[in-house]
Amino acid sequence: MSTELAAVAKAMVAPGKGILAADESTGTANKRFAPLNIPQTEDMRRAYRDMLFTLPDFGTFFSGVILYDETIRQQGLQSTSFVQVLQGAHSFPGIKLDTGAHPLALANDNEKITEGLDGLAARVDEYVKMGAKFAKWRAVITIDERNGLPSDDCLHANAHALARYAAICQAGGLVPIVEPEVISDGDLATQSMETSFAVHERALLAVFEELAIANVRLEDMVLKPSMVVPGQKSGRSAPVRDVAEATVTVLMRRVPAAVAGIAFLSGGQSDEDATAHLNEINKVAAERNVPWPLTFSYGRALQHAALNIWKGDAANVTAAQAAMHHRAKMNSLAAQGKWSPDLENEKELALSR
Numbered sequence: 001m002s003t004e005l006a007a008v009a010k011a012m013v014a015p016g017k018g019i020l021a022a023d024e025s026t027g028t029a030n031k032r033f034a035p036l037n038i039p040q041t042e043d044m045r046r047a048y049r050d051m052l053f054t055l056p057d058f059g060t061f062f063s064g065v066i067l068y069d070e071t072i073r074q075q076g077l078q079s080t081s082f083v084q085v086l087q088g089a090h091s092f093p094g095i096k097l098d099t100g101a102h103p104l105a106l107a108n109d110n111e112k113i114t115e116g117l118d119g120l121a122a123r124v125d126e127y128v129k130m131g132a133k134f135a136k137w138r139a140v141i142t143i144d145e146r147n148g149l150p151s152d153d154c155l156h157a158n159a160h161a162l163a164r165y166a167a168i169c170q171a172g173g174l175v176p177i178v179e180p181e182v183i184s185d186g187d188l189a190t191q192s193m194e195t196s197f198a199v200h201e202r203a204l205l206a207v208f209e210e211l212a213i214a215n216v217r218l219e220d221m222v223l224k225p226s227m228v229v230p231g232q233k234s235g236r237s238a239p240v241r242d243v244a245e246a247t248v249t250v251l252m253r254r255v256p257a258a259v260a261g262i263a264f265l266s267g268g269q270s271d272e273d274a275t276a277h278l279n280e281i282n283k284v285a286a287e288r289n290v291p292w293p294l295t296f297s298y299g300r301a302l303q304h305a306a307l308n309i310w311k312g313d314a315a316n317v318t319a320a321q322a323a324m325h326h327r328a329k330m331n332s333l334a335a336q337g338k339w340s341p342d343l344e345n346e347k348e349l350a351l352s353r
């Protein structure tokens with residue numbers, strides 16, 4: 001089992017490839033549709049995911065896609081299941097396994113614990129039978145310096161849940177994506193770069209300690225961290241180079257070399273910031289000889305442009321896919337440290353339709 005999972009994990013972070021996060025729960029998908037007046041129905045969510053997954057050259061850019069329970073059970077618009085659509089594009093179907101972040105008992109109201117461990121082994125079995133090859137679980141770490149957040153309680157409870165989840169995945173035949181997200185958007189996010197760095201360091205320390213205690217095989221997993229950026233409400237911005245250096249430094253301090261790869265979340269960054277940061281991170285990583293591939297597993301920063309063009313209208317699919325293709329290509333280049341801002345102006349997109 002181990003060599004099989006290690007091969008999947010390695011393929012997930014192959015050069016120039018990243019992972020598309022399209023695992024928005026029904027509530028989150030509806031929230032994204034609402035401002036565009038897209039009907040919040042199962043059929044529209046299906047049509048939207050069909051637009052994403054039938055992107056020309058999909059498998060060139062995306063080694064895998066994280067799906068939500070509704071989506072992994074759905075047919076695409078051509079009456080083949082989405083699992084088959086992705087398999088046909090040589091992209092692994094993956095599944096979100098957590099059931100969301102809930103209040104952490106006896107803690108500050110803004111601290112959350114991610115749930116979903118009860119009955120997880122049986123759910124893993126079911127998804128493996130459906131064709132899933134990997135999974136995701138997201139822990140939410142909120143910074144609020146005035147109230148001493150994150151607490152050790154929050155960091156340890158979430159690290160423990162991530163480790164239990166990762167062990168259950170590996171025992172059942174899925175590669176776990178371990179995602180401790182240090183939140184940098186939202187009203188509380190006033191942290192400096194220094195605070196972000198310090199919290200990442202504490203969070204990663206807690207996660208890898210729990211993973212070790214739970215016997216999780218690091219070769220058979222992918223880490224999905226946030227980047228070290230100032231909080232969006234801090235009133236500060238950081239040079240791209242500083243973000244890259246801080247992010248690589250904290251990862252080198254706290255992530256063992258055996259981990260198969262690292263795929264970042266975008267966390268509310270603009271599309272272009274997420275690309276520029278990943279590109280610079282790869283440049284710093286090359287200078288410092290880091291042991292792991294560093295790529296993207298973005299949700300919003302990959303979908304945002306396409307969703308805003310699509311707007312729920314089948315007539316917009318080609319234009320929406322052109323926008324998605326562009327972002328996918330930019331991030332693929334950034335994952336190799338080969339992106340530059342002038343490439344953003346590339347308007348002629350070779351859509352082979």
Ligand code: 13P
Nearest residue numbers: 021265266267298299300
């Ligand atoms: P964003 O890139 O939009 O942060 O989403 C990635 C993800 O999977 C969050 O769990």
